[in-house]
Amino acid sequence: TAGIGGGIHFALPIEWLASLEKQPEITEFPIQGKALWEEDEDKKPFYMQAAVPESRKDWPKLAEVAQKWTASEPKVAEAHYTLGIAMEKLNKADLAAKAFEQAFALDANNYDALVHIGLIAKSQGDTAEMHRVQVALANINEDLANEYAELLGCSKSC
Numbered sequence: 001t002a003g004i005g006g007g008i009h010f011a012l013p014i015e016w017l018a019s020l021e022k023q024p025e026i027t028e029f030p031i032q033g034k035a036l037w038e039e040d041e042d043k044k045p046f047y048m049q050a051a052v053p054e055s056r057k058d059w060p061k062l063a064e065v066a067q068k069w070t071a072s073e074p075k076v077a078e079a080h081y082t083l084g085i086a087m088e089k090l091n092k093a094d095l096a097a098k099a100f101e102q103a104f105a106l107d108a109n110n111y112d113a114l115v116h117i118g119l120i121a122k123s124q125g126d127t128a129e130m131h132r133v134q135v136a137l138a139n140i141n142e143d144l145a146n147e148y149a150e151l152l153g154c155s156k157s158c
Helices: 014-020 045-056 057-074 079-089 095-105 109-125 127-140 142-152
Strands: none
Touching: 045 057, 045 079, 057 079, 057 109, 079 095, 079 109, 079 142, 095 109, 109 127, 127 142
């Protein structure tokens, strides 16, 4: 592991050391090509392409990547969820809600998508949708539904 001050420490079984000392020195790396993270941006998997703009809060770029991702892999819930995040941050609530709905349709346990749908519903004053989300969350986990109600400022139920 990396230590404080850039020091690197390794742990090996002591039995390996005697064997390693007898091995010839390796001067060439046995693996050819680039590591996944070293690839050109357009050759990386979409989830890796999305990571940088999301961490930098570059919402237009995240939306661009997520739109390509959903077009290329329409059955991947994470692609739609990522598109929802980008659209929400770009103040495109209707598009965000649609993306979050698709993420939830593809993964019925994606409670994060449901929470975002509920937050959008609250911002639009849609109490029926807020309640629908709470019921869906309760079907996943009652504690999630209670946390959701607290997050949205509902008493016991939205």
